Amino acid sequence: MSETTSDAMLRIEGLSAGYGPATVLHGLSFSLAQGDSLALLGRNGAGKSTTIKAIMGLVRREAATLSFDGQAIGSLPPQKIARLGVGYVPEERRIFAELTVAENLEVGRRPARSDAPEWPEQRLYDLFPELHAMRDRRAGRMSGGEQQMLTIARTLAGNPRILLLDEPAEGLAPVVLDRIADTVATLRAEGLTLLIAEQSLGFAAEVASRCVVLESGQIAHSGDMAELAADSSLRDRLLSV
């Protein structure tokens, strides 16, 4: 194993993936070390969600070396990948509408791991006091922002080692967006490894230290998040619509 291999927690090499006959990702390579926070940026349709789904085993991978903690995950099914400690917060908020907030959190509960932060119920409520106040409410009766918080909290209840967030800021009012950004920044400060697909540059700049920018399923740029945020011509070239 090379040095980069052993340093990486999640390593993606030559990832091509798609739907049916269509290939939408063309040979992506990037990796995250433990404690990294990486934003996956790009215009609508660039391939951000597909990249995250390919890591989770939810779309067809055509070619790839995918490894998590040195273990090959390229042909494992999604539930096995999740069990290794890969937490996934999908674009469409996945809550059980008929269950209460507390019950939703119980559904996400997994045994503690020695190598990941542990999230007992009280700690989740410390992170999201809003959820504590409505823990007996049925999740279907919450706002979009509250459902997003619940989805993140439920994923944390599985005590993940890495969190994959797909556009956590999408469709949220600015005040809620700030709340989610603060929370994700807290998780980052706690040392949780984060991969965040995002269209909002402002959100990404608040929560990520590195970035990978996708364009038509290929990496158009990768580097320091703050540098990209500060470089308006680079931003315009890569991200303006």
Ligand SMILES: Nc1ncnc2c1ncn2[C@@H]1O[C@H](COP(=O)(O)OP(=O)(O)O)[C@@H](O)[C@H]1O
């Ligand atoms: N279920 C699907 N079936 C076929 N094509 C899809 C599907 N989902 C996404 N795509 C296509 O894959 C490409 C990348 O989409 P996606 O990963 O969702 O982009 P992003 O998340 O960056 O907006 C787009 O061209 C999109 O139309």
Ligand SMILES: [Mg+2]
């Ligand atoms: Mg997407």
